[in-house]
Amino acid sequence: MKLIASLHRFTGQIKLHSILIRTSQSPSAPRTLKLFVNRNDLDFSGAADLPATQEIHLAQTSDVQDVPVKRALFGKVQSLTLFFEDNYGDGDEDVSRVSYLGFKGEWMRLGAAPQEILYEAAANPSDHAVKGTSVLGVGSRLGGGH
């Protein structure tokens, strides 16, 4: 099922405008959020070492925060990595909590096309033999009638 699903998905690309996030007024509210664009390989050590695309200082509130990003840096986003580095507990609170996360921006049709598709103006069936069948054989049997 996973494979079939993936056949119907193409990598997308967005322009990110802002992040919507809801935390809390407690010490569990994350404080520093580092954003990385198009990094598929980040673990905690990588996220701590690399310069972030943008660093955001979150507020300690239970309101939904609409945090704008620098649009020039988030114009071609295929994936976003969010690194919540610390919280308002000043080292005394080991549990960070987030209750809502959303994204605002624009969808870009560019880049949505599958990358390994071959268009042929005049396809030759013999170039695309299917295992267990013979295209020419089928054709001749159909043409040959009884």
Add this chain to the structure above:
Amino acid sequence: MSHHCHDEHDHDHSGYSHGDGAHDHSDDITPALQYSLYQHIDFDAITTLNEAAPASGTAIVKKTWAERLDEEPELQSDTDEQLLMHIPYVYPTSPRPTCTGCIAPPMVA
């Protein structure tokens, strides 16, 4: 959860399965969120490191705008205060029969 959905839509959200990719929340998009990227998030491919409960990171992203003030589900960190989330975006190609008012992206010849 279905009580958060708009009244004019009576289809059931209580099953709340996004696994098949066919379910969407177009009906939850309000004017305040006309730039929402909700439908472009590849929920199945989201990864969250150091989450206390499996898939809780995905769960808070799956919350619709209408569900933004719900206390549950909630993402909590596990062994320390840090969290790392990876969120890919996709082009949604599945049929969207329930989406009558949404604007399709222009086709490219």
